[in-house]
Amino acid sequence: MFLTPKKLVQALLLFIFPLSVGISVFDSSKSVAPLVSSMAIILYSIISLYSDKAPYSLKATIFIFAYIFFGLISILNYYLNIRYWDAPLNIDAYEFVFANIWILLFLIIIQLSSLTVNGRVAKVKSGEFYFVCATSKVLISSLPVIISLIILFYNFYLNNFDILNMLTRGKFGGGDLPERSLMRYIIDSYFIIPILSINLLVFLYFFPVGFKKTKIILFIILLTGASPTSSTRIVAAFMYLPLIFFIFHKRITKLSYILFIMGSVFIAMFLIDFFRVNLMDQEFDYFELWLNTFHSGHFDAYQSFLLAINGNLTVWGQQLLGVFLFFVPRALWVDKPVGTSILLSDNFNLSFDNISVTLPAEGFINFGFFGIVSFAIVVGALIGKLDFKFWKRFDYSNAEFRIGYFYLIPLLFFIMRGDLLSALPFTLSVLSAVYLTVKVYRYLFAFKLISRSAK
Template identity: 30%
Template sequence: MNKLLWVFISIICIVAMFFAGSDSDYFSNRVFFTSSIIQVISIYNIFSRGNEPFSLEKMFYLFSLFFFGVAPLLQSFENSNFWYYRPLLEEEYFFTNILVIIIIILYKFVYLFFRRTIQRPKAEKKLNSFKVPDKITFINSLLLIALSLLAFFIVFASNDFNILPMLVRGGELVADVMSNVEADESPTKWLIVNNFVRPISIMCFLYYAVSKEKNKVIFTILGLLALMTCFPSAVPRFAAAAMYIPVILILFSFVRKKNVFSLIFVGGLLFLFPFLNIFRNFGDVNNEEFKLDFKMFTEAHFDSYQNFALLVSNEIITYGGQLLGVFLFWVPRSIWPEKPLGTGAFTAEKLNFFFSNVAANYFAEGYVNFGYLGIILFLLFLAYQTALVDKIYWESERKVSGDFFSVLYTISLGFLFFILRGDMLSSVAYMFGFLFAAVFVYKITTLKIKN
């Protein structure tokens, strides 16, 4: 069934791409052919390993399908130009596609090598010790509610006690509120509130959700607090994915069945992400009507591939300068004024883009640090880490109920997609904030249990 499914979806995808671009003045046989290879390899790996319905490996290929396979091909048909003074040339698309094909094939071989040979570390025992009691005591339930309420009020206060920015991310309706807030808040404080404090409410809800025996009233209160504090349309879309992928996987058992998660994720990217984009400009006078626009793949939401291609074609390499900023993301810029910009902003500066908030994918990070050697080094690191974590999760007997490591693992699914899309400076900061929030909630609650 898996083979038939991936073959069917591959044929549908390739035929749809062909008809989408067959009338284009910019149609290129070799770009279409190499893009089709990327799509087929990605689809095959998304629907392989049916006994592992979701994994970091599948997230890699879900990213590859859309950001390396579908979006660049549609952009080539449209001759899309985002921030640079010219669109990508046909030979740049072709060369980058060949580079991507090498990357996704090499990733598969390296991932399989590590998955088969790597020894599960001693740390696995610690990860497996992230247990949640079958029944959470009333006192601990109150503690979870108190933590969640505290997170809500801190975020509420940071938004000048205005509920609108808690529900909508941008637009003229919230511009005045946010301008007042940003004038008063330091960037470091704002990052702490959004990257660490805000996720605490969802972590409290997930901690309670994985317990076997749940009080419906407490479950509902924690759910509502999590929703109000981390409303999907009020946070960046990839952060919303990182927050709500664990919720979906833990609450709905059918999603954990064969291929269901992958199909839902594909549907979410095609339908939900365009919808959430409406709330980036909610209330603007010139905002378009509410509609789902599938031309999003030819728009700047998917600029990551083009920025990667431009970095390579312009041979922009910093010899580790960008990586230093990622390692020291926690150092405030007020203390370190020369702290490297995120690679997206760095790319915009080097290539004279007219806009700086652009994406630089994971392999662009590798290239900008150490050239082609950097791409290989970054790929090896990614394959090792994803194989290790997948092996720890899937090759030990694990159930969602009573297992907080399942929460940590499902959080990593969304964040891998976020990191792959880039840039690393912002995505790594987000990821560590979420993980610290999760561990903080777990430690505080279990500390009380032990007492």
């Protein structure tokens, strides 16, 4: 039995919260069926979250995403008539429930597909592992710092050697930032700069004990070169969340993981809107600002699926071809597909084109209803294999994979939110930076893994 009395109480509270929200916003002039269908998504997400023993996993991340964006937000969208980017939506109860049934099917297939690959994910006791190396302590302390300082100087150069530009993404600095091509932006933002975070995490992985001053210096350089105030929400997430997960991974419980991810989403979205308010010239109510956050475009992921499925927008694999061949320059491929977010925006005349296009919407836009099913099968099988490898096939020497796994957690949230043409290149860039950094460490320090069985 996977639900102890304590976990049963936790699951009930997670169910009662969105239910109370749904009851509070319920409009008696509208059907109750959309509320029931959204609560079914929430209930299945909770069951899936508590059906495995692993306190955190990639699959759990998907179901937390579903709980928030497909469950809670869908209720608010329907009963409060929330429309993002002036979307031409006039959805009746039947169409809303029909969309929710397909989302529920998408989640069920992900769960089944993940379990059929390698069985149920389970946390295992693995003993104690640590690395030893013959390199002098001076080199161990100095080389990682030199790496981070080089990246910091490069970011300083990108910001015209203006510290305010670097700390505030050009909002309070002394001039405009230089123009960069899209490929240069991806390399800088998702490969080079993330090494500030990756370098610290890799150092913590190989040297969990000692070198306190080095760790503090690396963290200060990270805060300076990749400050949360200078980063987009996605960049800030994969810069800092993997460090938090790694440092506290032995203390993470199922509930703490769920609440942390949910809290990160809601607080991050609020802070973005908070800093957009002119604090010097405008008085505002904090609670009202927080409520208005749900009317902003941060939560438009569910709407993209409604637009796609009700507008019957299908291009039969054209978008997916553009995703797989993202590295081909548009100069060589004149008809290269634009991102699905732009495609969706253009087709429905939205007021903004950098919108979310969640995975079920990507599946439908590429191959219709068959795409929803096929995307779920592939995603479920992939995360099932990765979760299984992380929790069951415990190989502490495989630092590339185990460190990359921590970065995949926030990146998977990005992939789920979409669109794929943005998320996949960024994800591959970050994971490539992880692989390269670990290889550099292996080259600089001749590590030897020592295993000591837990008593």
